[in-house]
Amino acid sequence: MSCYELTFITKQDLQESQNQKILIKYQEIIKNNSGKIIKTEEWGLKGFAKQIKKHKRGFYFHIKFEGAGSAVKELEKAQNIDEALIRSLTIKVKKHDLENNYFEKKDI
Amino acid sequence: MKKRKNFKKKSNNSSFQKLSLFQKPDMKFFKSCPLSGKNAPVLDYKNIKVLKKYLSESGRILPSRVTSVSFNKQRELAISIKRARLLGLI
Numbered sequence: 053m054s055c056y057e058l059t060f061i062t063k064q065d066l067q068e069s070q071n072q073k074i075l076i077k078y079q080e081i082i083k084n085n086s087g088k089i090i091k092t093e094e095w096g097l098k099g100f101a102k103q104i105k106k107h108k109r110g111f112y113f114h115i116k117f118e119g120a121g122s123a124v125k126e127l128e129k130a131q132n133i134d135e136a137l138i139r140s141l142t143i144k145v146k147k148h149d150l151e152n153n154y155f156e157k158k159d160i
Numbered sequence: 161m162k163k164r165k166n167f168k169k170k171s172n173n174s175s176f177q178k179l180s181l182f183q184k185p186d187m188k189f190f191k192s193c194p195l196s197g198k199n200a201p202v203l204d205y206k207n208i209k210v211l212k213k214y215l216s217e218s219g220r221i222l223p224s225r226v227t228s229v230s231f232n233k234q235r236e237l238a239i240s241i242k243r244a245r246l247l248g249l250i
Contacts, residue, residue: 059247100248110248141247143205154206 053118055148058127060140061110064097071111074136078115078127085126087119090148095155110138112155116148193230195237203236205243211250215241219250 058078062071079089095112104110117123124142131140195203201210214222214229214237221241224234244250 061247101245101250102248104248112247139247141243143243149202149204152202154204154208 053120055116055118055145056124056142057145057148058115058117058140058142060113060131061104061138062113062136063138064107064109064111066111066136070136071113074134075113078130081126081130082115082117082119082123085119085123087117087123089115089117091116091150093153093155098155104138107138116150191228193228193233195233196230203233203240205240205247205249207240208244208249211237211241211244215250 060078062074066074075092079092082089093114095114097109098112099109100107127142128140131137195201201207203210205211214227216222221238224231229237241250
């Protein structure tokens, strides 16, 4: 068991209900592969520093989880097919940093 | 009068010190690494505030001879900057 961090960006024109479906879909892939979700963060709509695949903005999601390497393989399989995603990144960390959230949502 | 005596002694010593090869210099020539040490900031691809200090205006990574970051930390910094670029944060 090792610690992983997954961040992915979805397209701008999606609605909230569609975004939540995508989040649940990836959370269940982790759970099905004997993984354990520790924290999920929603960074909200953010602008990119420069255009990515002709998109200017996107919704950011961040999941911290523990699991085996097979869970990451299954995640990347699903991410490659998914058309709603712009980009995604999974990295391995030694220890989860649960104290600071760098992109906290501001309440209006 | 006492002050004068002290002054003379110091001047005698310093002339010998300048001659020695293994004498430690009074001035510091090298800055210590700002990213290692006790209260150093955490290097992470999410921590954009820290990463932006080590980028030039056009967004390129500054060399460690300019910023005096240690060799190990420079390698970590380059990895975390490239991750942030992939996600469109920088």
